[in-house]
Amino acid sequence: MKDASPATAPETFYLKDYKPFGFEVESVELIFRLAPEATRVLSKIRFVPREGAADPRFFLHGEELELISAQIDGEPVAPRLIDGGLECDVPSEPFTWESEVQINPAANTALEGLYMSNGMYCTQCEAEGFRKITFYPDRPDVMSTFKVRIEGTEPVMLSNGNPGDSGAGFAEWHDPWPKPAYLFALVAGELVNHPDRFTTASGKDVELNIWVRPGDETKCAFGMEALKKSMTWDEEVYGREYDLDVFNIVAVDDFNMGAMENKGLNIFNSSCVLASPETSTDMNFERIEAIIAHEYFHNWTGNRITCRDWFQLCLKEGLTVYRDAQFTADMRSEPVKRISDVIDLRARQFPEDGGPLAHPPRPEEFQEINNFYTATVYEKGAEVIGMLKRLVGDEAYYKALDLYFDRHDGQACTIEDWLEVFEDTTGRDMAQFKRWYSDAGTPRLKVAEEYDGETFTLTFQQSTAPTPGQDIKEPRVIPIAVGLLNDAGEEVVPTTVLEMTEAEQSFTFEGLSERPVPSILREFSAPVVLERETSAAERTFLLAHDTDPFNRWEAGRALAREARLAMITEGAAPDAAYLEALTSLVRDDALDPAFRALVLSPPSQSEIAQALHEAGTTPDPAAIHDAAETFSQTLAQAMADSLPRLYAATTVDGPYVPDAEGAGKRALNSAILGLLSRIDGGEAAAKQYEAADNMTLQLSALACLLRIEKGADQSAAFFEQWKDDRLVMDKWFGLQVSMARPEAAADVARSLCDHALFDMKNPNRFRAVMGALAGHHAGFHHASGAGYALLAEKLIALDALNPQTTARMCAAFQTWKRYDDDRQGKVRVELERILATEGLSRDTNEMVSRILN
Ligand code: ARG
């Protein structure tokens, strides 16, 4: 039932072509008669023609639907079935459209529309999945109320909104809030719930449920607490209350993304909601808390106010990521959250912005919108909001947000609407700021400094390299947070936000009797690359003394990077001064353990490859890997005497609690264990593995052992212990690959694909293995080309089942032009092989074509 291959060039959609739909949808009533291979969907939709519509054509989207019958105002009609939907002649007065279609959820391996996961019915409609459920104007600017009746034998049958009648074999739901079809959801199956209640600020009592497969009900408590915290936080910080009688969350094993904010019925990848100390790591707990918050926050930023079209995706995603980051910072540690987010931004968004897939946060064209659920739309979209808030200040930000909610509630909006509320509340002209939405590429910011005995001057130059389709970049508004320190590490000028608007611009600080040490781009106040020629001594000073925790970490990161680069390009030994600075920082008990863990965790090998590339050197993945190994080994030896004591001192006693404090300590403890295992032959790690009563400790011990090739027994034991737990097995699959030696990584991944528990159809399992290979820098880019070949082979196989996940994973190839001719040649062969595959999906076709160009 998959779409045929694009015989001609696939259609491209453009922002500039936007036209409203010619009809309003007043109401939607749906009846589902569930059957795994032959579900019937009956629709009854009230259409009202729009006065003077620019496009009066009655076109309904529909894909992979078998049309059984269609009627208008009760009379049979014969619509014309065309590519991607149907057309029909309709009255010029309001009318009722009815149709019956048949669909096959059991055959739906794309996991888009209505599909089956472990015998349970579920849906994923964002972005354009509803058209696989029934004929409908499947576009986000068409909003309507929905009444749904589900007929089936499943004990639990859920849809959006509030529950209506139910009885033997049926359940009805009514969603009073007008919504676009992408927020539609249906779930039916044998599910059990973890129930709770919440009273909103205005006293409304809300029933909360997390629905899971029998056996998983013990893994819901943490998610439920996260949900209630999110509900309270959104009331307190943004003044937003929940608006239905029920809020349901369902965990699904087979899911393409993390989770989905369907109105009143959030559907989650089970990996993003199920949590228990025995099966989940600290990182899992933190991520689950953040994703539950993210989906809940969408109720206002996404659902009550949605997007006019998919080009505006970052309107809801950037804002909601920004909100969930604020939430995590409030629940946990603000600097730690900021540092982690910047690490993630540099690892995922910067390569996208600097390569063939670069696109603006608001793209202007696409072939397959699912290919634009990217780090640029989400994470850079959130950075742009952070900059807005920094520029206008907190008070003006929340005033603008109040106006946004007030003015646009119930509407489908654009970035222009969003910027206008800032213009209207602050009187600022947002025209130049808007370039952050329309331009791709990461600006580079060069800084020069001057001191004349009294005045300190910082001169910045900004420039952005060309990106696909955008050769010339105008200067952007860049908020640069700066503080000045004296030699004693005291702030002589506290954090000030400089507002850069020109290509080159100077800022002066008067009345300074000594030359200050500048701390620039504090809190990472803008998503740019700061280029600053500075001495290692000054970086070491900032690592020890900067009063801005982000920049303190940043100074250490720069030292770490430079130490690696010197090792690789000059054959230098690991920098002694840096090793010493690192050692004293790790021992500093006055510092937050989570922060120390971050300082201790090395830059990724991919980041080093990028840094080499930017310095004009072709990165050699093997040399980068060796430098990383040598560095860690040298650090472990330099710290040898204190490691056992540090390990003992950072061990968390008592029962496991997944809070920020414990997680921070365990992160530091595990980084120390990593070093310790390099000198004690794995003794401490083996003991930790034996004694572990939670997954965080068990997994970190196993990782340390596998890294030094001592973990075979533990790995086998781990398998026996957890083989029936899908989520834990994903960790096991992934770890085999990420801890493999570079030359073995592709072989290990290949044999795991032949493992009895490998399942191509489960995106989590596929990602566990192939995602780990793509993330193993030296393994994926091994000179043999085996990594490239295996990924291509598996992507070709997956594309026939699940285009969305295939296309997303093609991004592993996006950095290919960094490497030498030989590697580039090998990648090109694989990309061309994928592209030549018969019946290749539109999704993968678009991704590979862009990467090749
Ligand atoms: N809106 C969801 C979220 O960010 C993501 C859903 C994306 N799904 C997709 N098929 N592209 O929470």
Ligand code: ZN
């Ligand atoms: Zn989202």
